[in-house]
Amino acid sequence: MGNKFVVVDLETTGNSPRKGDRIIQIGAVIIEDGKIIGKYSSLVNPGKPIPAFIEELTGINDEMVSSAPAFSEIAGEIMELLDEAFFVAHNVLFDLGFLQDELQMAGYEGFYGSVLDTVELARILFPTADSYKLSDLAAREGLSHDRPHQADSDAYVTGELLLLFLDKLESFPTVTIKSLTKLSAGLKSDIYLLLEEILQQKEQVVEEYFRSIEVYRGIALRKKEVSETPEKQQVFLFPEEKEEQQKLLKKAIPSFEVRDGQLEMMNSIYHAFSDQRHALIEAGTGIGKTLAYLVPAVFYAKETQKRVVVSTYTTQLQQQLLIKDFPILRDVCGFPIKAILLKGRSHYINLARFEHTLREEDDNYDTTLTKMQILVWLLETNTGDFDELNLSSGGMLYWNKIKNVPVTFLQTKQWDSRDYYLRAQKEAEEADLIITNHSMLLMDLVSEETSIPSYEFAILDEAHQFEKVAGKYYGRALDYLSIRLMLNQFGQFDHGQFFHRLEKLIEKLDGRANIKVPTKKLNEAMINLQYETDELFKTVTIFAKRKKRQSSNNNKLQTMLTQTDNSTEWKALFAVAERFSFLLKDVINAIEDRLMFIENQKHRLTEVEKSFLEEISLLLKEMNKVRNKTREVFLFPSGQEIRWIETDLRSVQNMTTVYGRPVHVANHLRNDFFAKKKSIILTSATLTVNGSFQYIKNELGISEFSIIESQIQSPFHYKEQVQLIIPEDLPDIKTVPETEYIAAITEHIISIAEATGGRMLTLFTSHEMLKKTYELIKESGLLDDFALIAQGITAGSRSRLTRNFQRFEKAILFGTSSFWEGIDIPGEDLSCIVIVRLPFSPPDEPLAVAKRDLILQQGGNPFNELSLPEAVLRFKQGFGRLVRSSTDRGIIFVFDRRIITTSYGKAFLQSIPTVPIQRATIDEMINFINKWL
Template sequence: MRRHSELFDASRPLAERVAAAFAADGPLARATPGFRPRPGQTDFALAVAEAVVTHGTLLAEAGTGTGKSFAYLIPAILSGSVVVISTAGKPLQDQLFEKDIPALCAALGVNVPAAVLKGRANYVCLLRLERTEEEGMLPQRDSYRKLREIKRFASVSATGDRAELPTVPEDDPLWPLVTSTRENCLGKDKCPHWQECFVRAAREKAMQSQIVVVNHHLYLSSLALKNAAGGQIDGMLPQANLTVFDEAHQLPAIATDFFGTFFSTWQIDQISTEARYLGMNHARDGADWDKLSHAAFKAIADFRIAAQTLGLKEGDRRAVKTIEGFHTLAEPFGVMLQAFGGVVRALEANKGRNDELDALLVYAGEVDREMAGWESIFRQLRKEAEGGEAEDAEAGAAVEKLEASAASEKPEKPGVAPIDDFALRRQGGSVQWVSVSASGLRFNNTPLSFAKEFSEMRGAEGGAWVFTSATLSAAGDFSHFCAETGIADPKALTWESPFNYWEQGCFYLPKLPAPVNTLEHASRVVEAAWPLVEAAGGRTFFLCTSLAAVARVAEELEVKLDYAGRPYPLLVQGQMPKAALISEFRRHGNAILVGSMSFWEGVDVRGDALSLVVIDKLPFSPPDEPVYAARSEAIRRRGGSPFALQALPEAIISLKQGAGRLIRSETDRGVFMLCDARVAEKSYGRKVMQSLPDFYRTRSLEKARQFFLDPKAWHEALYVKP
């Protein structure tokens, strides 16, 4: 490849070289048909270059179509920096590694060592593949065929990345049997396949690369591993001069889960099952494995029955302190802990007899310790219920921290809160809560904030930091994101989308009653939206804020479609995996899709297939959601407003993501319909509207229908007051 030597001349300022790369006669323009400089993209790239040179922190909110990935990749490549790029999910990982980085390297005439690193569950484990084939205990009738495909794939693949084998679906139950976890990996000294291990190879390649693409969870794991070892080990990633968090708006939710702890009845069942299998095969005389595992299974079943009797049901997410009579579960919990303890003691007694048994012992010990912590919570709750005076040291310490964190300083920069103000309000304490699913109960201990830990990790890591997304602020105010992440004194910039939203889109706010009852409101939403659905010829997303709303909207649409003769296919969340639903939506070209919050982002449908996005209401978090409620109480104790400091910013950021599904290219057209009258009636509605794209706005159904039925007349009337 021809190298553009002047761009890599380190004697020239990095900003000068970056600007030259994006110039109208630069290498990108010469290598990319139809390329034209975008001021927002160039300014973004220059801001990244400045961060690299100054080792600064940049918050970069860039609207759809700005070209975020090229904006941070160009200065990264030209600077020669070691760069770690973290994304929220695999689609963007694959796009960066398979498309964007190779395209830029070709345009610049340079070979940059790059690697993509995913969680170990994404790579075939040769040992577990071998064991699964030997056992023959497969989950489905056609699993034998799929197992042969995986075996053939593993024998020829250079990466072992299961994404390269599309014939076995991503959610197939066979994958957990042929991939490893942190808990069951035998590691360098004990695994017979270590030299051929795909995870080992991927991590070694990452350590030797200039650009490494990972996901948020894996990045946090690497930082935590390094931090726990006091910097004595390298973690899984190279020391970066520049760290970029793309899709950074998802970082707080992912990090909160990462820094929390949990155990589940499913884990107890899984460990007991594994212990029985390994014990019978490698230490048959070491314990009565059948008896121990069955005792654990019975204790789990009894505990689940007791929880159901208490009123806990599938789908529940409830803080412990809100569950009336929760202390009555202390006895069946103790029985479950004792039964599981028997399995753990048997594993300890047979330590050293088998590598897999030893690995399972480490995992079982972690779960056992977490359960012991919850046993103390049960003891305390039972004592309180019996009239005793139990001391809650943890809660007391949390309150003291919250009080001590009070700060009177106001932000020095508009829209950015200093770390010693709002961020510190969110430090200290945790919330204990229980979630119930079809597979069992999960006991969660979630911190109210990860800001302090993340700030300390960033400080130890050093270098430049870029956090970017189309949605980082609420009407230009980055305070909430700074508070969540513990970022102090960043440079915060916003670049609007280059799309002409005023001509390409229409915002329609129907005259509906404010949403109160979810199901009644969902019915009103369908009734109000149906004329636009017909005018658009299907091609619609209904984005709902709850699964209950999804079900009701789908039910009402079925009635409408039956009456109309089924003119449009109806796709509903849960019918098939998300990726398959989106693929079907694109294939039909006139479909209606109904989904909940998982469809509000990470979905890219360009062209005519999507022309109408309907959102049922502002996506405020349920007030009884455990982590949200606990954080709200902490803010309230500090004297702040949970609505202003937490609920509204989070809802606006989510709403911006949902609205962003509509216009994905310079030629897209469509209507964005928000069925929430509070935007017009409440004082905070102004801030919501300021955060949305600059669509033409109307409350007239006829005007919105005209957008589809008579585009020419609609366009001619654009600059007439609506």
């Protein structure tokens, strides 16, 4: 490609040239004929002081730029450099905006040539990248980026990325380039110029044959990989002898250490399957749990020709199984294993729907970009699974148009041979192991359309979460935002475009006379429905606030939705829910009436019209679901259910959700799941309380089954690896005001952090207390050289916060509920955990209240049967974060003195491995830390 590209990066005193910010460094590389042929770099004197945070970010200070030229002195060189070139930058509008202002101030017209944005290019060409930050893209492609936030280094890496992008574009089949070119006019930068040139070149030569790509109905796809040749009939026998089992594991794992617990677990699972019994296996950290269940599962599947389902709580663990554990499993077994990761239908793309949307003229930027991302992704994906993609929020809306759902109007049969969902289903039918997650497993139990082929044997990893997830699937939730989103998809009601389009179709099919509700009336009904949605959730929020009269520090409000009184609040709520439900029914009937008429004549419709009708019928299904939930939650609730409202006091109705679910899902799980399956293995590091499985058995409804129970101890030497310290000089939270308690724990956290040098996870039970402690530490300025990372305050997901924590030498991670478990920080990255309070659920949490009431009605003790075991399991999870390998060492501080001052405190200590326990004042603690770490 003969173009000239100048890749530019600027460092500046701030983000806004309009507010007087100026350039302090410019870096550029020149690319011609697919090679970097020159570089340009200069510091620039901005004529004003460089702010401290910019100095920290870039390493450039006032002294360095004091003798540098002003921008006006180098403006001529810059103009010469950019002459007849593409101006390229990572987030081009930022750099170009700054440069234009500086050039104009220096008396030049500015740059008005073609521009390319490498962020936009990266989004299109790397549709599965986790992040589009320059440093992350460089790391992904193995480019060395030694000085991030220095203009010359950033420009060079951006140039190298551009060369990769150009190569990649030139490697695409002509049909993909054609489709991309057609879409590219709607982008922010001039990518269409590149694409048009590549297309011209490709059309002049005979296209080479792509071995891994096929073109079908005008779309280029990655060819399905042909699976291995079918194996000969082999005999697969599970090795019962310990020596044989060790030999197998040694063969695949060079660093294999004999772990008796691992072999014990393998045997327990194999025998549970063979005897067709359910099993509960608590597996301590470090026994090699994953292989311990995969090996017997795959041997049993091969021997009996019965598939085994493996279900995890998180999708991260699913990916880990597939990427990290399966290659080892194949080496261990030495025979071919068919394993598939199976997800719900809507995770997969529907290529027929995608083909239709490509024909639609779309001026929406997000949609255009997403279509281009998907065209590139189809050249690479084997699965067609949406989780591989990194889409914008607008892209997610577009995904709803092309996800795999049952269709009414569209003819999609022609794509069946290439359909990813059907392919996954077929592979699942033939698989030895099907990997899924608890959500999908439960959705399969409660929905009419099943995705998982029938099975009788399953392993549930992270099984302590299964009951919680089941509550969601046996319950229902109505939230304001998703209802509004659904209604908004009907477009501009006031302009009536959506229904006007429908009316035009009916006119085309001569059916005006059959329509009972005229379009004008339907538009009015939709406007009223919008209004009633707002009214319903406003009334719900008022109801919640009135019920909860005591002042609460927390912004999140949870209130039971009970009809015990005949209060005016309840009557108002019932009336508005009834109006909402009736109005929804009228709209549904009017649309169904139109669709029924059209469906009888669908052979007369064009493909674009059918595609439009498909969208309507999907929305109709959503509306029916919302109406059913409204009736079940507000109008005809079941006596067996608990209902509650969750809202955020800072917003009006936008953050309000109404929930309904059974108080206990135990009966449902027993009847729908455990009674129908031959053998379910439940495993986790936290299933027992005080050495007993009784609590988890009650929660899952399996107390009456004959169950194999096994507690396998961790091989770690906790006595040498862990110390547990309880501060003597902290006040009892019950006896002092909260502010005094927070001040005291803040002081302790600061002292501990200074002594341990960070690498510290601090676990709270209340977000409010976390926030106040974090703010007090910040305010003190005593830990200014530490990275303070706080859930709900520092932006990012749980895994991103964890990654950031690991990046810094001196860091403290503050977390609440979700950080008590499931985060894995091995080695020296974590050497200290502070547990601020024992993790009892808040006393007014609706579900806990309902469960407590039920236990009381049955003459039981809610504290011993519910609150305590739940808190102990969570405590065990928190404790388990510290030691992740046999070489880890660390200290756990428990600030809550109830662990030693109350009779129930013993239950916490007896549920974790035996470790040395000390009580100490702050000074004694510091001395001990210094010696021990």
